[in-house]
Amino acid sequence: MPRYADGVNSQGYRVAVVGATGQVGTLMLELLRARRFPASEIVPFASERSVGRQVGEGLVVRGLSDESIQGFDLALFSAGASTSAEWAPRFVDAGASVIDNSSRWRMQDDVPLVVSEVNPEALRSHHGIIANPNCSTMQMVVALKPLHDAAGIERLVISTYQAVSGTGRRAVDELLEQSHALLHEREIDGPREYVHQIAFNAMPHAGSFAAGEDHTDEERKLMNETRKILGDPAIRVSATCVRVPVVTGHSEAVNVQTREALSPAEARELLSRAPGVTVIDDPDAALYPLPIDAAGKDDVFVGRIRRDPGHEHALDLWIVADNLRKGAATNALQLAELLHERNLVHAHGAPSAA
Numbered sequence: 001m002p003r004y005a006d007g008v009n010s011q012g013y014r015v016a017v018v019g020a021t022g023q024v025g026t027l028m029l030e031l032l033r034a035r036r037f038p039a040s041e042i043v044p045f046a047s048e049r050s051v052g053r054q055v056g057e058g059l060v061v062r063g064l065s066d067e068s069i070q071g072f073d074l075a076l077f078s079a080g081a082s083t084s085a086e087w088a089p090r091f092v093d094a095g096a097s098v099i100d101n102s103s104r105w106r107m108q109d110d111v112p113l114v115v116s117e118v119n120p121e122a123l124r125s126h127h128g129i130i131a132n133p134n135c136s137t138m139q140m141v142v143a144l145k146p147l148h149d150a151a152g153i154e155r156l157v158i159s160t161y162q163a164v165s166g167t168g169r170r171a172v173d174e175l176l177e178q179s180h181a182l183l184h185e186r187e188i189d190g191p192r193e194y195v196h197q198i199a200f201n202a203m204p205h206a207g208s209f210a211a212g213e214d215h216t217d218e219e220r221k222l223m224n225e226t227r228k229i230l231g232d233p234a235i236r237v238s239a240t241c242v243r244v245p246v247v248t249g250h251s252e253a254v255n256v257q258t259r260e261a262l263s264p265a266e267a268r269e270l271l272s273r274a275p276g277v278t279v280i281d282d283p284d285a286a287l288y289p290l291p292i293d294a295a296g297k298d299d300v301f302v303g304r305i306r307r308d309p310g311h312e313h314a315l316d317l318w319i320v321a322d323n324l325r326k327g328a329a330t331n332a333l334q335l336a337e338l339l340h341e342r343n344l345v346h347a348h349g350a351p352s353a354a
């Protein structure tokens with residue numbers, strides 16, 4: 001991890017964190033300090049509900065207004081798609097570069113969708129807004145990139161096992177409340193964040209179904225964002241996204257069909273050398289990635305690397321990462337560091353049209 005001279009100093013950037021009271025925003029505040037990002041000032045923003053609250057180390061939350069957003073170099077957004085739609089272009093108009101965690105800008109042609117280990121060169125083309133991918137896509141492409149470079153990915157068949165923190169803080173509360181009630185043999189309150197009980201359950205319904213759609217938006221994100229980040233629209237992707245009662249850490253079973261032959265041993269070797277990846281693959285010793293072990297860590301963990309007996313050019317992988325860290329906050333910080341190192345913080349043209 002690059003270390004800068006000081007966490008907050010007079011030479012650094014003025015940084016806004018929008019959504020600073022949320023799970024991802026809280027972690028972004030922590031990482032700005034921990035990774036010593038060169039910031040002269042860090043200003044937290046959230047909804048009107050939170051104005052005046054203290055977050056981080058004595059920072060006071062502000063509300064978004066045309067006056068309060070002036071004078072920033074960088075804005076890190078994690079406040080949902082509608083807040084990003086409204087406020088990201090305004091920050092850009094006011095001179096900031098925006099790194100956005102929401103789905104709002106990801107698929108727009110003139111907005112780079114960037115994973116630091118996979119396609120950092122895409123940052124060069126930014127016009128003010130840079131999109132951070134969806135958490136399940138993010139961790140998967142970090143592991144797929146070296147395989148794609150070596151053998152070309154033809155097709156992916158993905159099943160996800162996604163943690164409730166991916167939905168937001170209220171979903172974590174709901175899982176814990178329901179689990180507590182059921183363990184004490186009490187009736188649970190009706191579901192709020194999900195359509196069914198999440199405790200002791202598995203729901204093939206991560207994200208939401210648009211009218212007439214037989215895939216959830218989460219499944220569509222995996223399909224579309226993977227092709228955009230890997231720069232290969234020909235990759236065929238099939239995805240089933242499942243919400244499971246895990247607090248933090250998304251897991252994914254991924255069947256990877258390649259254009260060229262690739263053995264499990266070759267894949268293991270490529271992955272063990274890949275940046276941001278840790279291979280844990282010793283099934284005899286019951287060693288493979290687990291979400292409880294990945295939580296709190298920045299790497300993407302890969303195991304169960306094996307030949308798909310049904311296809312001579314396909315492998316099966318098990319990929320796990322902390323959805324709040326590499327899936328969101330860590331990548332956002334890595335992108336901010338890359339913008340700084342490559343002198344791209346202020347190198348942008350006109351804001352993107354909505």
Ligand SMILES: NC(=O)c1ccc[n+]([C@@H]2O[C@H](COP(=O)([O-])OP(=O)(O)OC[C@H]3O[C@@H](n4cnc5c(N)ncnc54)[C@H](OP(=O)(O)O)[C@@H]3O)[C@@H](O)[C@H]2O)c1
Nearest residue numbers: 019021022023024046047050078079080102166168169328
């Ligand atoms: N959780 C993940 O694994 C993950 C991964 C990748 C991307 N993301 C994306 O990151 C974003 C936040 O996720 P999260 O899990 O951190 O959610 P969260 O814990 O529910 O936090 C949401 C944040 O947004 C703020 N907010 C809501 N409405 C707002 C408004 N109108 N104006 C300003 N701020 C507003 C909230 O402020 P208040 O506290 O004042 O309500 C809070 O700070 C979402 O876009 C999500 O899709 C999340």
